[in-house]
Amino acid sequence: MATYQNGRKNKPLDIVIVGGGLVGSLEALYLAKRGHRVRLYEYREDIRNTPTARGRSINLALSVRGRKALRGVGLEQQMVQEHGIPMVGRYIHRLDGSTYIIPYDSRTNQCIYSVGRNFLNCLLLRESEKYKNVEKHFNHKLINTNLQKGLLTFQKTQTNETVDVNADLIIGSDGAYSAVRKAMMKEPLFDYSQKYIEHGYMELCIPPGDDGEFQMPSQYLHIWPRGNFMLIALPNQDRTWTVTLFMPFAKFNEIDSDEKLLNFFGKYFSDAIPLIGKKKLMEDFFSGSALPLVSVKCRPYHVKDKALLIGDAAHAVVPFYGQGMNCGFEDCTILDELFQKHNDNLKNILDEFSATRWVDVFAISDLAMYNYVEMRDLVTRPSYLFRKTIDDFLFWLIPNLWVPLYNSVSFTNMPYSQCVKNRQFQDKYWSLYNGANNSNEALG
Amino acid sequence: MATYQNGRKNKPLDIVIVGGGLVGSLEALYLAKRGHRVRLYEYREDIRNTPTARGRSINLALSVRGRKALRGVGLEQQMVQEHGIPMVGRYIHRLDGSTYIIPYDSRTNQCIYSVGRNFLNCLLLRESEKYKNVEKHFNHKLINTNLQKGLLTFQKTQTNETVDVNADLIIGSDGAYSAVRKAMMKEPLFDYSQKYIEHGYMELCIPPGDDGEFQMPSQYLHIWPRGNFMLIALPNQDRTWTVTLFMPFAKFNEIDSDEKLLNFFGKYFSDAIPLIGKKKLMEDFFSGSALPLVSVKCRPYHVKDKALLIGDAAHAVVPFYGQGMNCGFEDCTILDELFQKHNDNLKNILDEFSATRWVDVFAISDLAMYNYVEMRDLVTRPSYLFRKTIDDFLFWLIPNLWVPLYNSVSFTNMPYSQCVKNRQFQDKYWSLYNGANNSNEALG
Numbered sequence: 001m002a003t004y005q006n007g008r009k010n011k012p013l014d015i016v017i018v019g020g021g022l023v024g025s026l027e028a029l030y031l032a033k034r035g036h037r038v039r040l041y042e043y044r045e046d047i048r049n050t051p052t053a054r055g056r057s058i059n060l061a062l063s064v065r066g067r068k069a070l071r072g073v074g075l076e077q078q079m080v081q082e083h084g085i086p087m088v089g090r091y092i093h094r095l096d097g098s099t100y101i102i103p104y105d106s107r108t109n110q111c112i113y114s115v116g117r118n119f120l121n122c123l124l125l126r127e128s129e130k131y132k133n134v135e136k137h138f139n140h141k142l143i144n145t146n147l148q149k150g151l152l153t154f155q156k157t158q159t160n161e162t163v164d165v166n167a168d169l170i171i172g173s174d175g176a177y178s179a180v181r182k183a184m185m186k187e188p189l190f191d192y193s194q195k196y197i198e199h200g201y202m203e204l205c206i207p208p209g210d211d212g213e214f215q216m217p218s219q220y221l222h223i224w225p226r227g228n229f230m231l232i233a234l235p236n237q238d239r240t241w242t243v244t245l246f247m248p249f250a251k252f253n254e255i256d257s258d259e260k261l262l263n264f265f266g267k268y269f270s271d272a273i274p275l276i277g278k279k280k281l282m283e284d285f286f287s288g289s290a291l292p293l294v295s296v297k298c299r300p301y302h303v304k305d306k307a308l309l310i311g312d313a314a315h316a317v318v319p320f321y322g323q324g325m326n327c328g329f330e331d332c333t334i335l336d337e338l339f340q341k342h343n344d345n346l347k348n349i350l351d352e353f354s355a356t357r358w359v360d361v362f363a364i365s366d367l368a369m370y371n372y373v374e375m376r377d378l379v380t381r382p383s384y385l386f387r388k389t390i391d392d393f394l395f396w397l398i399p400n401l402w403v404p405l406y407n408s409v410s411f412t413n414m415p416y417s418q419c420v421k422n423r424q425f426q427d428k429y430w431s432l433y434n435g436a437n438n439s440n441e442a443l444g
Numbered sequence: 445m446a447t448y449q450n451g452r453k454n455k456p457l458d459i460v461i462v463g464g465g466l467v468g469s470l471e472a473l474y475l476a477k478r479g480h481r482v483r484l485y486e487y488r489e490d491i492r493n494t495p496t497a498r499g500r501s502i503n504l505a506l507s508v509r510g511r512k513a514l515r516g517v518g519l520e521q522q523m524v525q526e527h528g529i530p531m532v533g534r535y536i537h538r539l540d541g542s543t544y545i546i547p548y549d550s551r552t553n554q555c556i557y558s559v560g561r562n563f564l565n566c567l568l569l570r571e572s573e574k575y576k577n578v579e580k581h582f583n584h585k586l587i588n589t590n591l592q593k594g595l596l597t598f599q600k601t602q603t604n605e606t607v608d609v610n611a612d613l614i615i616g617s618d619g620a621y622s623a624v625r626k627a628m629m630k631e632p633l634f635d636y637s638q639k640y641i642e643h644g645y646m647e648l649c650i651p652p653g654d655d656g657e658f659q660m661p662s663q664y665l666h667i668w669p670r671g672n673f674m675l676i677a678l679p680n681q682d683r684t685w686t687v688t689l690f691m692p693f694a695k696f697n698e699i700d701s702d703e704k705l706l707n708f709f710g711k712y713f714s715d716a717i718p719l720i721g722k723k724k725l726m727e728d729f730f731s732g733s734a735l736p737l738v739s740v741k742c743r744p745y746h747v748k749d750k751a752l753l754i755g756d757a758a759h760a761v762v763p764f765y766g767q768g769m770n771c772g773f774e775d776c777t778i779l780d781e782l783f784q785k786h787n788d789n790l791k792n793i794l795d796e797f798s799a800t801r802w803v804d805v806f807a808i809s810d811l812a813m814y815n816y817v818e819m820r821d822l823v824t825r826p827s828y829l830f831r832k833t834i835d836d837f838l839f840w841l842i843p844n845l846w847v848p849l850y851n852s853v854s855f856t857n858m859p860y861s862q863c864v865k866n867r868q869f870q871d872k873y874w875s876l877y878n879g880a881n882n883s884n885e886a887l888g
Contacts, residue, residue, distance in 0.1 A: 185638075188640075188736060189640045189693075189736055190638075190640070191638065191639050191640055192636070192637065192638050193636065193637030193638070193639075194629075194634075194635065194636050194637070195635050195637075196632075196633045196634070196635055249633075292632060292633055
């Protein structure tokens, strides 16, 4: 049983977290550590008991912000050193099958880590068993909400029984299609936008080789950039790769036969076919369907001192900066700092979170949308590689002044909006340089 | 009983319209005229039986697009000539009480018309009595929707009885807080945004003078621009003025006593106090509360061949270009053209409406947001008046080439997006001129 932190004298709060995914289960740990009573409600079954959860899992890129958040609950070492696979750069696959490497950080060799979503989720849930002040309720669907009063009604998905719950604070960490956020949309003056991109995604898999080892160099995020579509691959601990195809829905629909599929892969991703396996490629492609990608922005994130959105529920971003989970985890770090700063006064905590957090969240959301274009296209342009080389050189020469954008986002805890401002400052110098060289190519 | 239009051979469609406001009741007329079966469901009581409806009604500025739409159902003459009050320009009230006039169209003296919302709504509903193929159901609240199947469930607000309805096509014209749109948000790939501005609005009233006549020149839209807030007034047929105060919510909240209110009006709108009357001003200000203004964008507007959004439900705009109703009415005109073009094939009609309409709707939405700034602030700047003078002169000189933005929006049926493109073309010439004069003032 954890003891209260030093800073807090008031009586424990009764907090309900809706959604036991990555961000919800991490937030439960932070609040439990402060000594509050936490009840976590999750629509799905406990993934620790779900065999399929260990199957085909999406993997994620854990970077510095996510690591800091895990460190705060004592889980960084275990996750990174024992279960993360370091990726030190992008490994680009050209159309002709040749490859080249773009290191993330050639100065200090910092890296990002490929981690399994379900593995990490299980780890966080297991950790919460150490706290007697955490209750977990799986198979509970949120069916009614009164945010102003802190009232929730859940329906048990197995028995249809309903349960009324009353909380000092409701935290909605129930993902991009958040039910808590839907309730918040009924509140006055709630700004909201959801934007679907024209591309969907589909997951495929590269199995281990005959020797049981990775079929490609594992210390990289592999990318096959092809203009309007792309393939990426992240390594898993079991020596498989999770391969994700990003492509316009229209293009997915066009590929409606084995022949078309093999022609398409043969033309654009020929080196990936033997890795995935022809038969497995056809099976997986046609048994799945392309899933949509949505970008969600809203504000404010709270209702009075009663309800708060965090994680994807507050700010789903497209996955092209690898910051969705990291940004959600950073919500937990920031909230923890605010709980400390405001001595657990919910009104002050929520007011400040809403008033300040959106600036950085909107910044990473816009960056992710921009990086979508960069990953698919720009990385293949000579001008991109040229700037990357110079940026890296300046970073080596004046590391405190010239941190490239990707590095400040992934390898520092600098506020996202500040990362963007730095880049704009750097762009000014580039535009001087480009002006002098009479080049008009936009780089972002 | 109307007969079918010549173009249509197929059997009548069964169409349910949700929302009997201005746009819904106009659309009912268009569809009835084509011979379709129309059932109109409205949450509120029939406003023709509501005495309060004749009270304090918002008035609206009817311009060319709205007039064209009314013409299509034979109501333009009646509305404009008998019941509209022509407004030929803006009548600006300076801080010192002096005034000046900015004509809308000094070349051809085109004008906009102040019309009462409730009066126009009653007129449209009365007109529908002429069609036996229109059924109207008031006091029906939409409580459940299956858009994919064209199913609706209403609850009668007086008896709580529920009614299931099945339609070939559901048209949601239920306003900025549309229930049909909420159902559409559950559909995949539906882009949506709602944005509240920091300003709220409150309606006040200027009664007729002792002589029973207007207290101000009636042929103008009166504006008291004051930077971060403003007052406007539109004339009503009964010789009253509907006065609207636009102001940040924070400012509304500050004014919490009669003294503060009179000080505020005394400082900024001193010439309006005797017109409204001190006592009435205090009564009305403190008995009402500031209402929010929301801008809504979404797309697509339809689900298969089964459901469609029009009017504010599809595109609520802030009221600062006076185009909300006109734009909604234009939806009806455009739909009528598409019904004719596609011979009542719903799939083709809805596909084309969604694929094309958003461009113009987003354009007027952005213009309205921009004009908000212009009405509050820019109209008072010498540079605005200077450009307006030159624009008007060029319009007089080369009317086919140089139509000022306000005129193309209000006095033509040019697509809104084209109006904006024209302005951008004109801006290029201005920037050349400004460059030559070393002036950097942004005008739009």
